[in-house]
Amino acid sequence: MSTDITPDTEQSSEPSEPSKDGPLLSVENLSVQYQLGRGMTGRAKTLTAVRDVSFSIETGRTLGLVGESGSGKSSIGRAILRLAPVSGGRIVFDGQDTATFGKRTPLSFNRDVQVVFQDPMSSLNPRQTIATTIGQAITRHRPLSGLERDREIEQALDRVGLSGYHADRYPHELSGGQRQRVAIARALAPRPRLIVCDEPVSALDVSTQSQVINLLMELQRELSVSYLFIAHDLEVVRHISDDIGVLYLGQMVEAGPADQVYRTPAHSYTQRLLASTLVANPARQAARTAERRALGADA
Amino acid sequence: MTDQPREGTLQSTAVLTEQTDPAGIEPGDGAAAEAAAGPRAKARTLRRMLRQPVTLFCLAMLLLQVVLALGAPLIAPYDPAAPNVANKLQGPSGDHWLGTDDLGRDTLSRIIYGTRTALLASTESVAIGLVLGVGLGLFVGYRGGWWDRIGMRIADVMQSIPALLLALALVAVLGSGLGNAMLAVGLIFAVSFMRITRAVVLAEREKLYVDAARVLGLRSSGIMLRQVLPNVSPPLIVQASIALGTALLIEATLSFLGVGIDATQVSWGAMLDASRQHVSEHPLLAILPGAAITLSVLAFNLLGDGLRDAGSPRSAPRAGSGKKAKLPIVSTPVPSPDDALLRVDGLTVTDRNGAQLISDVSFHIKRGETFGVVGESGCGKSITAAAILGLLPKGVTIAGGSIRLEDSELAGLSGEALRQVRGKRIGMVFQDPGSALSPVHTVGRQLTDAIRAHSGLSKAEAHDRAAELLTLVGVPNPQERLKDYPHQFSGGMAQRVVIAGALACDPELLIADEPTTALDVTIQAQVLDLLASLRERLQMSLLIITHDLGVVADSCDRVAVMYAGQIVEQRSVEDAFAEPKHPYTEALLAAVPHSETDGEPLATIPGRVPPAWAWPQGCRFNPRCPYATDDCRTGTVPADADGVRCLRVTELQLAGAR
Structure with a gap:
């Protein structure tokens, strides 16, 4: 398993130890339940969003998850990001069970696992300029001087096809596609090894959608980053994914190589x-x- | 002037079409204009503020008050507390501009010193309120759970105590003095600041940017202070400035009652109190401090609104919105058959600055036909639909052309005449069923209202018709479901209800603006099937507006491809998709992922749709077109018989859908 996920690893503040053989992420029998508060009888009501789902992702590969709204595909992503409660099963990242983290997520995990959400308008702070948004993502994981940080911000923007002058802009001044590029730049800033992409192109026009998909695939080739790509459009998922998992009512009803699932759905x-x-x-x-x-x- | 830099990027973008280098993806023609626009954020905030005369006036008032308060000893001509009984109760004169009071003290000096007391009192209480309230609000809002419950119960108790009473009690306990009184007022303010902060934090906490910050591993305190707090500021600014005014009033009240201040301090309230016995002979004694109080409170209240607007990056005026796009209106008539139900000819719609949102749009829809309008967002698809329905936003008008439904002209209709067409002869289905239905009325009520608006049916008859409509659109158990509220329907079922509402009066034309974009894939297919079967059964025509070429391929007979406010190709769907004649149609089709694009990069269209005030000269697609020549950048491009606007239409061999 390779650890040279970034062009210059020597800058990484806490180099993660090379892991044992095995997938970068493995999800085993994952269940996610939400507490819906207590009913009149005092009994706790729960909603089971994900039931007994297992899959794994290798370094530099993409797993696509398809399903309808309510199928639990976003809950899986949020559970991996530790934004949703895990009620059963294990999530093992780089050989480490994330349940052992306890309440405080270690910074190294925050660096290794990043996210790109569907709606770039609400996933970017409307009152922060692009430079601030990306800058804090960089400096949280690598304390840099102001000058170095500005250079890094420019590099980060350049990598996703934006220009330096975008740094001073606010999110509402950018187009949907540009905003999503900023969100991708922010996700890449800590130099992650896995990015959870939760419907990253669903809110975009078809031409912009293809630009963002190309960008994601390009970055994967360049940086060997892995993707968990969540979407409802099977054509898009098939295009970007190595493997596909199909979710229905919280359960994985079919999984396999992308081509197989697409051509001979079982x-x-x-x-x-x-x-x-x-x-x-x-x-x-x-x-x-x-x-x-x-x-x-x-x- | 803006044309020069754009010319520069044309060359490069044209070459980049098939290139996948991420750095070259979006150097759109907007880039040159963008690079020139907009200085830094703070300067923009200032400039926005300077454009608001009311805010400027309030700021000037505040500045005057601060100067008066700080410089009182220098500015005031007399010692405000020095009595001069010989000169008591004088009118305005050269020595005493505003006269003297019953002890012969100079009124002007007392007003000036009163500013000091007023400002000190209001800033003290608001500062206490802000620091305590915002801190607590952030904390309980972000932490939630028990902290939140306990905090809110305490707030409930606190808010049931009148501020004035608490102030009197605190003065009794801690001893008299303005500071103690305003401390009490500050505590009461803290509760309302806490409530506002908490409410906004609760809403902001759910936003994705907070999740993204957590995923980045930012510290909770950092998320609260740097991410959430700035978004709490708009309501807080308003509340704080209103609180400044309120505090000033309370200070005046306390002083009037003789509770707050001691005898050495000068206060407008105390001046009012002193003037009471002499008000009939010397009304100026009461009017002057009264005016000072009123003006100050008014200034504070107005200032809040102004500051909030100026501080929001969103209220920035659109760059370049001031300049007009000078594009000629060139009408190229497209032949339409006599049996067309809807005929749109040379339709041009402009916004209040004269920019053409759509230019010379001509198409027709035959009876029983499904017509698609497709294109990227910002190309004028929805404006076209809105123009047909007379639903154009404020300031946007039809500048030319005609819209004919059979033989009646719709362009320029208003009021009752428009109402007779809209909803009756033309039905409308919107994108998001969730916002198209009112959440506070039952579905039955909304449907019967729609039916009765255009027919003489009684309530009972309308109810039966509503049930019939729900059956028609495939909602099971219609009689029961009429009693349900919109939130009790799933997305697909809600969209069926919206369609039922649009069908209420047997329209001849149904306009569906992105009818399936908000729906799941399988539900989308069901709704499209429903629309197709309804069209057949009810002999309607359908106008489907979508950005999804798949929807067009599935449902439409003919299609108009729109780009930058113009129709650039208008043909049968089979022809247009199999052998597109306009490069934009080709580019759209190529950008869709499909079974043959395994692993290879998708085709993209470089750049993006320019804003309406910056439509390019010549062919509007030329900056993004791989086939553009010099001719494409000048002059106008007429539409040919297929509605294709391309100078090279005869020579280009374009690839169709795969």
Whole structure:
């Protein structure tokens, strides 16, 4: 397993010890339950968002998770990021069970695991300039002088295709695609090894969407970063992912290499999802529509 | 002048089309304009402030007060406490500009010294309130749980105590003096500051940027102070400035009652008290301190609003919004058959600055046809729909062209005439069913209202019709569901209800603006199937506005591709997608991921849609077009018989959907 995830590792303040063989992230029988407060009878009500889900991601690879809203795909991402409660199972990152962290997440984990959310408007602080947003992501993990920090910010922006003058802008002054680039730059700033991408392109226009997808894939080749790519669009997920997991009502109903899941879907839900995914080709779409109506008649 | 730098980027962007270098992805033509626009944030805040005359006036008032308070001994012509009984109760004169009071003290000097007391008292109490209240509010809001519950109960108790009573009690306990009285007022203020802070923190805490900060490992204190607090500031600024005014009033009240200040201090309230016995002969004695109080409180209250607006980065005026795009309105008529239901000809819509949001848009929709309008956001798709429905935002007007529904002209209609068309002959389905339905009324109420607005049906008949409509759109158990509120419906079911509402009066044309964008993939397919079957059963025409080429491929007969306010291609979906004639159509199709794009980079369109005030000269797509030549950058590009606006339409061989 490689640790040279960044071009210059000598600057890393706390180099993580090279891990044992095994995947970068492995999720074993994960369940996520939310407390919904207490009902009138005093019994605690819970909502099980994720039930017994297992998967693993190798260094430099991408696992795509598809499913509808409410299928628990975002909850899995949030559980890995320690933003959602884990009620069962284990999340092992780089050989270390994250349950052993206790209440305080170690800084090294915060450095290694980052996130890009769906809506870049609400994931960027509206009252901070881009430079502030990226600057604090850098300096939290690598204390730098003001000059060095400014240089790093410029590099970070350059890497995601933005110019230096964007640094002084506020999020609302940027387009949706540019905002998402800033969010990606922020996620990359601590030099992570895994990025959870929670519907990163769903809010974008098709041309902007392809720009961001290309950027993510380019960065993966360059930095060997791993992605957990969460989306509802099977075509997008298939394009970017090495493996795909299909979630339905909190459970993983199908998983496998991207091509296999896409070409020969085994589970009926995956088939329905595939048939419902629209393609921009009228002839092929007509065939899909027919297939979808046939499946719909069965359901 | 802005054309020069843009010319420079044209060359580079044209070459970059297929390139995947991330550094070269978005050097859009907006970049040159952007680089020139906008100085640093603080200067912008100042400039926004200078544009608000009321705020300026309030700031001047505040400045005057501060100067008077600090420089009182230098400015005041007399000692405010020195009695001169010989000169008592004089009117304004050269020696005493505003006269003297019953002890012969100079009124002007007393007003000036009174400013000192007033400012000191209000800033003291508000400062105490802010420090305590914001601190506690941040803490309980961010921590939540038991801290929150205990904090809020204490706040409830505190707020049930009148500030004035608490002030009197504290003065009784701690001894008299303005400081003690204002301490009490500050404590009461702290509670309201805490409530506001907590409420905003609770809302902000759920925002994704806070999650992102936590994922970055930022410290809780840092997240609270540097991330959340700035977003709490707008309501706090307003509240604090109003509190300044309130505190000033309380100080005056206490002084009037003779509680707050001791005899050596000068206060406007005490001046009012002293003037009581002489008010009929010497009204100026009461009017002057009264005016000082009123003006100060008013200035504080107005200042808050002004500061909040000036401090928000969002209230920045759009760069360049002042200049007009000087584009000629060139109408190129596109032939339309006689049996068209809707005919839009040369439609041009401008905003209040004269920028053309859409230019010369012409299309028709036949009876029973589904027509798609597709393009990136900012290309004028929704404005087109809004123009047809007469729902253009304020300041946006139809500058030219016509919209004909069969033989009635819709452009320029208003009031009742418009109402007879909108909702009756044309129905509308919006993107987000959650916001298209009112959360406080049952679905039944909303549907029957829509039905009765355009028909003479009785309540019972309308109710039956509503149930019938729900059956039509495939909502199971309609009689029961009419009693439900919108939040009890899933996204897909809610969109069916919205569609039912649009169908209330058997419209001839249904306009659906991104009808499935907010829905899940499988639900999206169901809603599209529903629209298709409704069109057939009800003999309607459909206008679907979408950014999703898949939706067009699935549902539409013909499609108009819109770019930068113009239709650049308008043909049958099969033809346009199989053999696109406009480079923009080709680029959109190529950008969609599909089964053959395994691992290889997706095609992108460099740059982005320019804003309406900066549509490029010549072909509007030329800065992003890989095929653009010098001719494309000058002159106007007319639409041909297929509605294609491209000078090179005959020579280009473009790739279709794969």
